Amino acid sequence: MKILLLGSGGREHTFAWKITQSRHCDHLYIAPGNAGTAELGTNVEVSPTDFEAVKALVLDKNIDLVIVGPEAPLVDGIVDFFKKDKQLRNIAIIGPNKEAAQLEGSKAFAKQFMKDMLIPTAAYREFTNDNKEEGLDYIRQHTYPVVLKADGLAAGKGVIISQSQEEAEEAFLEMLGGKFGKAGQKVVVEQFLDGIEFSVFVLTDGENYVVLPEAKDYKRIGEGDTGLNTGGMGSVSPVSFVDEALMDKVEKSIIQPTVNGLREKGIVYRGFIFFGLIVVDGDPLVIEYNCRMGDPETQVVFPRLKNDILEIFQAMESGQLATVEVQMDERAAAAVIMVSGGYPEAYEKGKEITGLETVTDSLVFHAGTKKAGESVVSNGGRVLAVTSLGNNFQDALRQSYQNIEKITFEGKYYRRDIGFDL
Numbered sequence: 266m267k268i269l270l271l272g273s274g275g276r277e278h279t280f281a282w283k284i285t286q287s288r289h290c291d292h293l294y295i296a297p298g299n300a301g302t303a304e305l306g307t308n309v310e311v312s313p314t315d316f317e318a319v320k321a322l323v324l325d326k327n328i329d330l331v332i333v334g335p336e337a338p339l340v341d342g343i344v345d346f347f348k349k350d351k352q353l354r355n356i357a358i359i360g361p362n363k364e365a366a367q368l369e370g371s372k373a374f375a376k377q378f379m380k381d382m383l384i385p386t387a388a389y390r391e392f393t394n395d396n397k398e399e400g401l402d403y404i405r406q407h408t409y410p411v412v413l414k415a416d417g418l419a420a421g422k423g424v425i426i427s428q429s430q431e432e433a434e435e436a437f438l439e440m441l442g443g444k445f446g447k448a449g450q451k452v453v454v455e456q457f458l459d460g461i462e463f464s465v466f467v468l469t470d471g472e473n474y475v476v477l478p479e480a481k482d483y484k485r486i487g488e489g490d491t492g493l494n495t496g497g498m499g500s501v502s503p504v505s506f507v508d509e510a511l512m513d514k515v516e517k518s519i520i521q522p523t524v525n526g527l528r529e530k531g532i533v534y535r536g537f538i539f540f541g542l543i544v545v546d547g548d549p550l551v552i553e554y555n556c557r558m559g560d561p562e563t564q565v566v567f568p569r570l571k572n573d574i575l576e577i578f579q580a581m582e583s584g585q586l587a588t589v590e591v592q593m594d595e596r597a598a599a600a601v602i603m604v605s606g607g608y609p610e611a612y613e614k615g616k617e618i619t620g621l622e623t624v625t626d627s628l629v630f631h632a633g634t635k636k637a638g639e640s641v642v643s644n645g646g647r648v649l650a651v652t653s654l655g656n657n658f659q660d661a662l663r664q665s666y667q668n669i670e671k672i673t674f675e676g677k678y679y680r681r682d683i684g685f686d687l
């Protein structure tokens with residue numbers, strides 16, 4: 266099979282690493298990819314949201330299977346674009362269509378869906394400029410903290426947790442006033458849930474589904490989960506507090522009603538569903554859905570997945586997903602993210618990365634990197650993920666931290682406390 270993978274982050278390097286282990290992979294193209302994916306296939310300078318350019322690439326390289334890494338092309342309707350195009354219609358593409366991707370693309374859609382399907386989630390209401398005053402009243406009567414969410418995609422910055430009425434009112438008016446552009450034309454105001462978060466990943470053909478190993482990510486820049494939100498500073502899998510009884514509740518009260526509910530609504534969901542969950546008083550609730558795999562969760566989930574990923578995709582394409590048995594490595598995986606100094610605020614790119622070849626017994630997944638002649642240089646906020654496997658996550662982390670010491674670039678920063686709350 267000739268495969269095209271869309272995206273350029275650590276998640277995509279991990280997909281590329283997993284895909285190229287399959288005997289069904291003849292050649293992998295990555296658009297646009299990074300310095301890590303360039304070692305595993307051919308990077309092509311095409312943007313995943315430029316559908317015409319993706320089409321030209323698919324036809325030029327005779328691609329059989331397209332895998333969409335990030336959410337933006339899915340929410341923009343890349344799958345619909347393929348299905349409507351005579352030349353692309355029969356090419357397999359892994360990801361939900363535009364309607365289904367609203368689970369991530371519109372918080373209001375996701376909340377209404379959960380309400381309709383009685384899926385446990387925080388109580389909420391949604392507002393626009395037309396009922397702004399009602400929204401302010403609702404906020405004034407709310408307990409604090411209160412959570413405000415811009416409806417649309419806002420590059421991970423659209424969620425504000427306000428500690429006071431004043432702060433909440435200001436954030437609410439800013440969102441409706443256009444701070445996040447179109448994404449903030451509608452605002453979801455919801456109850457703050459106090460608990461511990463983890464993530465569950467499912468691959469579904471709309472009828473059947475398989476559950477992948479669960480994971481926990483660490484989103485804040487600072488140790489002890491302090492400071493600004495980032496794209497993710499580390500992750501572990503499995504998650505020690507997630508036992509069989511909890512997963513059973515997740516499956517019955519969240520996964521099944523989600524997959525069945527989508528089908529009942531006539532929405533065909535084919536692809537990954539990422540459930541961002543929180544446990545409150547022993548019960549799981551949904552914080553958010555994403556319509557793709559997680560980053561940096563993929564960097565710990567795929568190294569534990571023993572199955573051939575292309576065989577899972579093939580089973581999905583041929584309606585055989587129910588026959589797939591997911592096999593997991595019993596060992597624990599931990600990933601530590603190395604970021605550019607200053608991230609998630611302003612940072613510099615183009616710093617030479619050295620020591621990559623000295624890494625032993627860990628996997629280094631590139632995120633924001635690119636080749637510059639013979640060197641590899643930083644090209645983003647999150648630069649590398651160093652993943653290790655061990656008998657427990659502490660052993661895995663120790664291994665990752667040892668290797669991180671050997672990798673250098675100017676301004677490198679990482680959290681030394683991944684897994685601190687487990």
Ligand code: AMP
Nearest residue numbers: 387412421424455456457458459552553
């Ligand atoms: P999101 O952008 O939807 O992933 O939200 C970012 C983060 O905000 C989540 O990972 C949670 O840590 C936090 N969050 C979102 N909604 C809530 C909520 N209702 N209660 C508590 N924390 C929340």
Ligand code: GLY
Nearest residue numbers: 482497559560561
């Ligand atoms: N790690 C969270 C995300 O991928 O959105």
